[in-house]
Amino acid sequence: MDISTLQSLYRDSKLHPVALVEEIYDRIEADGLHPVWISLVPKTENLARAQELASAGSVDTLPLFGMPFAVKDNIDVAGLPTTAGCPAYAYQPVTTATAVQRLLDAGAILIGKTNLDQFATGLVGTRSPHGACSSVFNPLYISGGSSSGSAVAVAKGLVSFSLGTDTAGSGRVPAAFNQIVGLKPTRGALSTTGVVPACRTLDCVSIFAETCADAAKVFSTAQAFDAVDSYSRDSKTMSPRAWDITSFRFGVPRPEQLEFFGDSDSAISFAKSIQSLETLGGTKVEIDFAPFRAAANLLYSGAWVAERLAAIGSFLSDHASEIDPTVYKIIAGAERFTAVDAFQATYKLEELRRVTAKVWDVIDLLLLPTVPRTYTIAEVQAAPIETNTNLGYYTNFVNLLDLAAVAAPAGLKSSGLPFGVSLIAPAFSEASLLLTADSLHRKLTATISASARKLSETPALEAQKRPPETMPIAVVGAHLTGQPLNWQLTERHGKLLATTKTSREYRLYALPNSTPAKPGLLYEPGFEGPGIEVEVWALPIETVGSFLAMIPPPLAIGSLRLESGEIVKGFLCEPAGLAGAKEITHLRGWRNYISQL
Known part of the structure; x- marks a missing residue:
């Protein structure tokens, strides 16, 4: 029945x-x-x-x-x-x-x-x-x-x-x-x-x-x-x-x-x-x-x-x-x-x-x-x-x-x-x-x-793509699971939706003089890289503002394209903030870079 x-x-x-x-x-x-x-x-x-x-x-x-x-x-x-x-x-x-x-x-x-x-x-x-x-x-x-x-x-x-x-x-x-x-x-x-x-x-x-x-x-x-x-x-x-x-x-x-x-x-x-x-x-x-x-x-x-x-x-x-x-x-x-x-x-x-x-x-x-x-x-x-x-x-x-x-x-x-x-x-x-x-x-x-x-x-219950009244946000570095700033997401009842990659038009840099250590993701049209590992988190709408307030320059939240073609909000870096930064695009993600330190 x-x-x-x-x-x-x-x-x-x-x-x-x-x-x-x-x-x-x-x-x-x-x-x-x-x-x-x-x-x-x-x-x-x-x-x-x-x-x-x-x-x-x-x-x-x-x-x-x-x-x-x-x-x-x-x-x-x-x-x-x-x-x-x-x-x-x-x-x-x-x-x-x-x-x-x-x-x-x-x-x-x-x-x-x-x-x-x-x-x-x-x-x-x-x-x-x-x-x-x-x-x-x-x-x-x-x-x-x-x-x-x-x-x-x-x-x-x-x-x-x-x-x-x-x-x-x-x-x-x-x-x-x-x-x-x-x-x-x-x-x-x-x-x-x-x-x-x-x-x-x-x-x-x-x-x-x-x-x-x-x-x-x-x-x-x-x-x-x-x-x-x-x-x-x-x-x-x-x-x-x-x-x-x-x-x-x-x-x-x-x-x-x-x-x-x-x-x-x-x-x-x-x-x-x-x-x-x-x-x-x-x-x-x-x-x-x-x-x-x-x-x-x-x-x-x-x-x-x-x-x-x-x-x-x-x-x-x-x-x-x-x-x-x-x-x-x-x-x-x-x-x-x-x-x-x-x-x-x-x-x-x-x-x-x-x-x-x-x-x-x-x-x-x-x-x-x-x-x-x-x-x-x-x-x-x-x-x-x-x-x-x-x-x-x-x-x-x-x-x-x-x-x-x-x-x-x-x-x-x-x-x-x-x-x-x-x-x-x-x-x-x-x-x-x-x-x-x-x-x-x-x-x-x-x-x-x-x-x-x-x-x-009988069919199993399928998860919604993301919970209602939430915003998907792609994180690339210190906010990844297990990294030092992940608590800023979990404290706001964020939910991990997926681990995936960006499309190929992105470069990744290790930012200098950053505590804790953070990367910078840069969008470059026409660039054909390997794609960078990101996690997509669903954050309740009413907590998004307090999360954004904690993001220091040169980082910012912008529109980010995933390898699937989907566009979500995510971490990007202002080009001026990359002075003295080390490019690590070839490592395909922040975790791979951290593991080599």
């Missing part, structure tokens, strides 16, 4: 959208509505939509043409009730949530709305009057929550992708328990207009998909600044954090800070994940995980629980008997917090943000188990608060610290249950997170979820 496969079938006329819709509804009827679904778009409506899409012949113009999807039932869809998993709370929305509408406009077909932990309060998937979803690998084990139905709908192959929400890990935990991809974007990257809030300041719309490539496609389609959403953020004003996915640094907690709550299988699987990421070019860096845990503890033991009470207001007291007992206990507990408590918690969080921000100077991403262990439905029912708390050990801090995350499958444990890891980095790092996660997913997992379909038969 992955997007690429369906698109190919549509293009080759081997599958018609109407036939796919028929098959999906037949499978749902055979399985039963609950516990995965709460409500469905009427079959007749979707058959008509499928026919309309096919008649328009827009398979190559609509990015999600004919792709079936589901949404968590705390997200509005006009024509279907929004219940947040509580029938007494249900209302009929007049408009469709912004993120959902963007997907519909792109040609996707909404099948229906899915089950959840009531009011999106929980990581277990058992707190619903519609029944407890279970892992597709074993019906005795939980599916994870709160976006339980959304994850299971993808894992069962009923839809190509789905939307959930994520405040404490609800878009990641169910992905781990069902061996699918869960993307928790940067807060505000996807509009939350039309979403029933859990914690308004922290909520995210999340994406479940079979592959990172599918998650990336859905994300790029749904992402847009929403002026109606006061928490929406424009990615164009933010610096996208990126790294070279063939050479990067990843953080892991110190050994004594890892916690698996007795699940030795998960500990073994995590060690394998670390080794695999190292073989993909990563360098492991042990970090102090304590400040991240301290931030995580603020979510439920601090005043943010009061946001859950603010979200549903008097409904809690007026309908106490119609609310799941565990959900009621959690939300009602917020009444003990005062405005003073809220401010004190905010001050503490800002301290922890300052402390944890230093970690990103030494790592590019954080690798963690998505969950410490797997629980049975019976274990959760016996200890609903404790088990839920344990499941959030590695997830609860992410939104509080304004980070992005991708939960990726990481193979099966000896028990036959899936294990998953999360790759986490600062806001607007989705592109690089997905690329890295895709490589790790493909290294550790052979099949898609619990099916026999091979992951290798």
